[in-house]
Amino acid sequence: MSLLKLFLVYVKIGAILLGGGYVILPIMTSEFVDKRKLLTTEEMTDYFALAQSLPGIIAANMSMFIGYKLRGKSGAVIAMLGIIFVPFWAIVLLGTILGSLVSNNYVQAVLWGVGIAVIALIMLTIRELWQNSQRNRFFYFIFLTSLLTLLFFKLSPVAVIFIYTAVGILFKYIQKRRMDK
Amino acid sequence: MIYLLLIFEFFKIGLFSFGGGYATIPFLYHISQQYNWYSLNELTQMIAVASITPGPVGINAATYAGLKTAGITGSLAATISEMIPSLILVIIVSKLLKKFSDNFYVKSAIETLKPISCALLTSVAIGLLSPQISDIKAMLILAILLLLSWKSKKDPIFYMLIAGVMGVAVKLITQ
Structure with a gap:
């Protein structure tokens, strides 16, 4: 697959990717496995799992894994530029228009309602994360202590991640040492 | 100067946010408190717009935040710098594929990041809810x-x- 072709495929994927993470795997599987037979379903699910375990945006990680697999480093860069192409211009356009609409009373009413939807969506995301985790004593301990740290000390997310990841790894390390004995 | 700050802040988001599009919200929330780039109200608008336009929510939110802060150049800076850490990590991990996911430290870190992500999002939910309650x-x-x-x-x-x-x-x- 040429770099230009790869770019165009990702422009298309970026344009039809709507509504969050659920659609990433099916869209990319249909494009690279079913249609073009460049990758296997197994490779796709591997990349999806890896994309989720790396930091950053899952859809972007997934695209870059595939780009790298197909065309090396330049493939990864091209995948990155392709996937953001349409969304980028859509946001710039909508953001600019929205700025001049915000003074309208009805637009404000819509935005007020949508603001509540955002809170609901965040709460639902928490529920989803919660349900997809193994909730043992370790989970509750890290969750509660990091939440309390955030609420009472106003630390930045990065600081909290640093501190508690270190605590978590230490905890697991001690657990492993005990098991090994 | 504002571009350097934007690049620095969004590079951090790309490096430290785990668990899907909404995982970037705690960072955007923290930015709104730290700098005067956008208000809390504008933050919810940003997330709303990011959710209804095509493309990954986390990237769209970065594009919009950059646009609000420093125009179109700002959106380009924010979007690209949010993805650079991923690009580097993807290239490294692709080379060590199996070893990476079997590594004890990597596994422990990922397991710890789940409850931390929950806590980060919960604190944002509390922050956005309390003025509305x-x-x-x-x-x-x-x-x-x-x-x-x-x-x-x-x-x-x-x-x-x-x-x-x-x-x-x-x-x-x-x-």
Whole structure:
């Protein structure tokens, strides 16, 4: 697959990717496995799992894994530029228009309602994360202590991640040492 | 100068956010408190717009935040710098594929990041909820939205549409 072709495929994927993470795997599987037979379903699910375990945006990680697999480093860069192409211009356009609409009373009413939807969506995301985790004593301990740290000390997310990841790894390390004995 | 700050902040988001599009919200929330780039109100607008336009929510939110802060050049800076850490990590991990996911430290870190992500999002939910908590109309809409997803979470656009319509309805009724 040429770099230009790869770019165009990702422009298309970026344009039809709507509504969050659920659609990433099916869209990319249909494009690279079913249609073009460049990758296997197994490779796709591997990349999806890896994309989720790396930091950053899952859809972007997934695209870059595939780009790298197909065309090396330049493939990864091209995948990155392709996937953001349409969304980028859509946001710039909508953001600019929205700025001049915000003074309208009805637009404000819509935005007020949508603001509540955002809170609901965040709460639902928490529920989803919660349900997809193994909730043992370790989970509750890290969750509660990091939440309390955030609420009472106003630390930045990065600081909290640093501190508690270190605590978590230490905890697991001690657990492993005990098991090994 | 603002570009350097934007690049630095969004590079951090790309490096430290785990668990999907909404995982970047705690960072955007922290930025709104630290700098005067956008207000809390504008933050919810940003997330809403990011959810209804095509493309990954986390990247769209970065594009919009950059646009609000420093125009189109700002959106380019924010979007690209958010993805650079991923690019580097993807290239490294691709080379060590199996070793990476079997590594003890990597596994422990990932397991720890789940409860931390939950805590980060919970603190944002508390931060966004507390100014609204005395507003009965807002709480009613929130309750309806949550009841609608009792069984399963639906497409984000579904909530935006319903909430937008309810927002206008509330305005018409109370006028």
